[in-house]
Amino acid sequence: MTNPFHNIDFKDREKLLKSLESHSFHFPKNNSIFSIFEQENHIGIILNGYLQIVRIDSNGNRIIMEEIGENEIFGSFMLSFKSAEYEILAKEDTDIVVLEYDQILHHQDLNKKYYFQFLQNMLEISFQKMKEKNERIEILTKKTIRNKLLEYFNIISSKYGSKYVYLPFNFTDLADYLAIDRSAMSRELKNLKEEGLIEVKGKRITLLYDKFSSIYKMIHPY
Amino acid sequence: MTNPFHNIDFKDREKLLKSLESHSFHFPKNNSIFSIFEQENHIGIILNGYLQIVRIDSNGNRIIMEEIGENEIFGSFMLSFKSAEYEILAKEDTDIVVLEYDQILHHQDLNKKYYFQFLQNMLEISFQKMKEKNERIEILTKKTIRNKLLEYFNIISSKYGSKYVYLPFNFTDLADYLAIDRSAMSRELKNLKEEGLIEVKGKRITLLYDKFSSIYKMIHPY
C-alpha cells in the first residue's frame, strides 16, 4: 500500500499534520476505538498495527467489513458507521493519526508542494482500496460457498503469484468475511480437501487445481 | 455526485483536459465500449448518459458490477477488468472523456490552481464511490433474499428520505445486482407484498413497514 506520506520529508510532514489539525492516538490490543469516529469529519491513517471494522446487524450476523493495516485510511466518510451496529477493534497495539476531512478537501494553501503530494497519495490509496472493495464484491456475488472460497483463494494467490495462500484470518473470521456460516464453510473446506483441490495446514492453504481452467481440475490427478 | 470540474471555470477546464492528454468519445445506446479500457492507465469521466459494467463469470452468472452515471468516474485502476469476463455497456447515448491515470497522479505542475482543485474533486468523488461500494457490501452480506431486498430498499429510502423507492433497474437487472436468482427474487417480492410489507407499482416500491423497528412491522396492520 502506498504510504500517505510518500515523497514528503519529515519536516514537511510535521507542517502538513499541523495544518490539517491532526491528532495522534494509541490504542492497545483488543480495545474498541469507535467513539472518535462517530462524526463524519475525521480521516484516520494507520501508522502501525491494524484494525478490524466489524458489523453486527439486526439479525445478529457478525460481518467483518474491513481489515485496515499500516498506511491505510478509514473513516465514516467512506463507510457510514450508522446505528449501533459497528465496532472498530484494535487487533494489535495500533497507532493512528486523525485528520479533519474538510481541511483536506477544502484547503486552499496552494503553494505547499507537500500538500499537493499528499493529495496525490490519498487519491492513489483511495483507488487501491476501491480495487479491494470490488474484489470483495466479486467474491460475495458468487452463489455457492465453494465458489466464494475458490474466488477468494484465487485472488490472494494471483496477488502473490503463488499457489500458497496464507490466510490473514482465523477460520471464524474468514466465514464472517465471506458472509457464510462457519460450520457450512468448514463442511465445504472438507469437501475441497477430499476432492484433492486444496490442502490445508493451519492458515496455509495450498491450491492443487489449475486456476486457469474453467473447470477446477487437480494438477496431479493421480 | 460532485462534479469533477466543480470550481473550475470553462477556460481552465480546457487547459486541464489538454494537459492531461484527454480524449473524448461518444457511444451510442447499447454499444459496448470495453476496448478502450483494457489498459490500466485510463480514467473515464461520464459527461452525460450512463454505463453498466457487467460481469459474466465462469459459472455463467451475470452480475452488474456498477452503474455509472453523470459525473462519475471509472476505469481499470479501480476495477480489474480481468480475463474476458467484463463488458461495459452504454445504456443510453453516452459521452465520456478519458484521461491518463499517470498524468493525474504524477503531474508536477504545482502552480495551477485548477489542477489542485481537480485533485480535491477526484478525491471527493472517490470517497463517495467508496461509500456506495460499502453499502453494496452491506447488502450482499445479508444471508437471505428477503434481507437483501429490505436492506437495498432501506438504503435507497434513507438516501431520499422517502418511503417510496424508485428502482434504477428493471427486475432482471436488480436480481443481477443483488446476486440472486431472478425467479427466487420474484417469489420473495410476492411474499413481501402478501405480508403487506411493500407495495409494488412498476418500478415504484412503497415501504409499508417501520424501518427503525428491528422486526419489520407493518405501519398499518389493519
Added chain:
DNA sequence: AATACAGTGTTGCAATTGCAACTTTTTTTA
C-alpha cells in the same frame, strides 16, 4: 498446572435457494 475460553470440526434437519421449464405481459422493432 489448572481452568477458562476461543476456535475448530462434525452432523442432522429444516429452511431457503437455484434451476429449469413454462406462461403471461410488456416493450421494441420491422
Added chain:
DNA sequence: TAAAAAAAGTTGCAATTGCAACACTGTATT
C-alpha cells in the same frame, strides 16, 4: 400494427445452506 424479443410471473423439485447442538483442541489467564 403485427411479429418478435425481452421482461416478468409461476411452480415443482433437488441442491445448498444456516442453524443448533455438541465434542474436541489449542491457547490464554491466573
